[in-house]
Amino acid sequence: MLTDSLVLGAAEHAQLNTGDIFFQLIVFIILLALLKKFAWGPLMGIMKQREELISSEITAAENSRLEATKLLEEQRNLLKEARTDAQHLMENARKQGDVQRDEIISAARTEAERIKEAAKLEIEQQKEQAVAAIREQVASLSVLIASKVIEKELSAEDQDKLINEYIQEAGEER
Amino acid sequence: MHHEAPIVKFMGLYFNLANILMITIASAIVFLIAVLATRKLALKPTGMQNFFEWVLDFVRGIINSTMDWKEGGRFHILGITLLMYIFVSNMLGLPFSIVYDEKLWWKSPTADPIITLTLAVMVVGLSHYYGIKLQGGKGYAKGFFSPMGFLFPLKVIEEFANTLTLGLRLYGNIYAGELLLTLLAGGLAHTSIIGMIAAVPLTMVWQGFSIFVGSIQAYIFTMLTMVYMSHKVSHDH
Numbered sequence: 001m002l003t004d005s006l007v008l009g010a011a012e013h014a015q016l017n018t019g020d021i022f023f024q025l026i027v028f029i030i031l032l033a034l035l036k037k038f039a040w041g042p043l044m045g046i047m048k049q050r051e052e053l054i055s056s057e058i059t060a061a062e063n064s065r066l067e068a069t070k071l072l073e074e075q076r077n078l079l080k081e082a083r084t085d086a087q088h089l090m091e092n093a094r095k096q097g098d099v100q101r102d103e104i105i106s107a108a109r110t111e112a113e114r115i116k117e118a119a120k121l122e123i124e125q126q127k128e129q130a131v132a133a134i135r136e137q138v139a140s141l142s143v144l145i146a147s148k149v150i151e152k153e154l155s156a157e158d159q160d161k162l163i164n165e166y167i168q169e170a171g172e173e174r
Numbered sequence: 175m176h177h178e179a180p181i182v183k184f185m186g187l188y189f190n191l192a193n194i195l196m197i198t199i200a201s202a203i204v205f206l207i208a209v210l211a212t213r214k215l216a217l218k219p220t221g222m223q224n225f226f227e228w229v230l231d232f233v234r235g236i237i238n239s240t241m242d243w244k245e246g247g248r249f250h251i252l253g254i255t256l257l258m259y260i261f262v263s264n265m266l267g268l269p270f271s272i273v274y275d276e277k278l279w280w281k282s283p284t285a286d287p288i289i290t291l292t293l294a295v296m297v298v299g300l301s302h303y304y305g306i307k308l309q310g311g312k313g314y315a316k317g318f319f320s321p322m323g324f325l326f327p328l329k330v331i332e333e334f335a336n337t338l339t340l341g342l343r344l345y346g347n348i349y350a351g352e353l354l355l356t357l358l359a360g361g362l363a364h365t366s367i368i369g370m371i372a373a374v375p376l377t378m379v380w381q382g383f384s385i386f387v388g389s390i391q392a393y394i395f396t397m398l399t400m401v402y403m404s405h406k407v408s409h410d411h
Contacts, residue, residue, distance in 0.1 A: 015181075015188045016188065016288070017181065017188045017189065017190045017193065017286075017288050018187045018188055019184060019187035019188055019189035019190075019194075020188075020189060020190050020193045020194070020197075020286070020288045020289060020292070021288060021292045022187065023189070023193070023194055023197060024193075024197055024283075024288075024289050024292045024293070025292055025296060027197050027198065027201050028201075028255075028259065028293070028296070030201075031201045031204060031205060031255060031259065032251065032252065032255050034205055035204070035205060035208055035251070035254075035255050035258075036251050038205075038208070038209050038212070039205075039208035039209050039211070039212045039226075040208070040212075040230070040250075040251050040254055040255075041251075042212055042215055043212045043215065043223070043226055043227065043230060044230065044250075045215075046215040046216070046217065046219075046223075047227060047230065049217065050217050053217060
C-alpha cells in the first residue's frame with residue numbers, strides 16, 4: 001500500500017487540464033488588479049506620503065537649525081554690542097565724575113580763598129579801627145594827664161601870666 | 175493512497191475542480207489578508223500595516239538586487255502578489271487534506287504542475303513582453319545573440335528551460351512535501367497503533383519543514399521572476 005503511493009500516477013489522467021490553465025491565469029490577473037487597487041496601491045501611496053513627509057520634515061528641521069544659528073549669532077552680536085555700550089557708558093560716567101569732582105574741588109578752593117581774603121580784609125580794617133581808637137584815646141588821655149600835671153604845678157600867678165600871654169599872642173596874631 | 179482528481183469537462187476544456195476550488199480559496203485569502211491589513215492606513219504604521227510594508231520593502235530589495243529601480247519599479251506589484259499568492263498556496267496544503275469520494279479536494283494549488291507551469295509561462299511571457307516594450311524589437315532580438323552569435327540555439331533552449339525549471343521546481347517541492355505528509359498521516363498512521371504514535375512527531379517535523387520549504391519556494395519563484403525580467407529588460411545584459 002505504501003509503495004503504491006510512491007508511484008507518481010502522472011499517466012493516469014491522459015488529458016491536459018487546459019481549463020485550469022485559463023482559470024489560474026484569469027484569477028491571478030484579477031487578483032493582481034484587485035490587490036493593486038485595494039491593497040498595494042494605497043499602501044505604496046502611504047509609504048510615498050511618509051517618504052515625502054520625512055523629507056519635508058528634514059528640510060524644515062535643517063531650515064530651523066540654520067535660523068536658530070543665525071538668531072544665536074545675532075543675539076551674540078547684540079550681547080557683545082550691549083556689553084561694549086555698557087563699558088562705554090561706565091567709562092563716560094567715570095570721566096564725567098572726575099571732571100565734576102575737579103570742578104567742585106576747584107570751586108570750593110576758590111570760595112575758600114575768597115572767604116579767607118574777605119576775613120583778612122576785615123581783620124585789617126578792624127585792626128586799623130582799633131589802632132585809630134587807641135590813638136584817640138591815648139591823645140585824650142595824655143591831654144588829661146597833662147592837664148592834671150599842669151593843674152597841680154601851676155600857681156595862680158603863673159596862671160595869670162600864662163593867660164595873659166595867650167591873650168597877647170592872640171591879639172598880635174590878628 | 176493515490177487519490178483521483180475531480181475532473182470535469184466543460185466547453186471542450188478539462189477542469190480539475192479541486193484546483194479551481196483551491197485557486198479561488200488561495201486568491202480569496204491573499205485578497206482578504208491584504209485588504210484587511212491595509213484598510214486602516216496611517217503615516218505611523220501599526221500591526222499588519224508594518225508587516226505588509228516589510229513585505230513591500232522585501233520585494234523592493236529583491237528587485238533592486240537584480241535590476242535598476244527605474245525599470246524594475248513596474249514589477250513591484252507583480253512581485254508582491256506572486257510572493258503572497260505562492261506562499262499562501264504552499265501553506266494551504268499543509269494543515270490537512272480533504273478526500274471526498276476517493277477524490278482529493280483540499281491541497282495546495284501549487285502541488286499541481288499545470289498550475290505552476292501556468293505561472294511560470296506567464297512570468298516568462300511577461301518578461302518577453304517587457305523586453306520588447308522597453309528595449310524595442312531590435313534590442314530584444316539582440317539579446318538572443320549576446321554575448322556571442324553562436325550562442326543563439328542555447329539562448330532559445332534557455333528560455334524553455336527557464337520556464338520548465340521555474341514551474342517544476344515549485345511543483346516538485348510542494349508536491350513532494352504533500353505526498354510525504356499524505357504518506358505519514360494517511361499511510362503510516364493507519365497501519366497500527368505504533369505506526370500512529372510514530373507518525374505524530376514525524377508529521378509535525380515534516381510540516382514544520384514544509385512551512386520553511388514553502389516560504390523559500392515562494393521567495394525563489396519571485397526572485398527568479400525578477401532575474402528573468404532583468405535579463406530581458408536591462409540594457410547591460
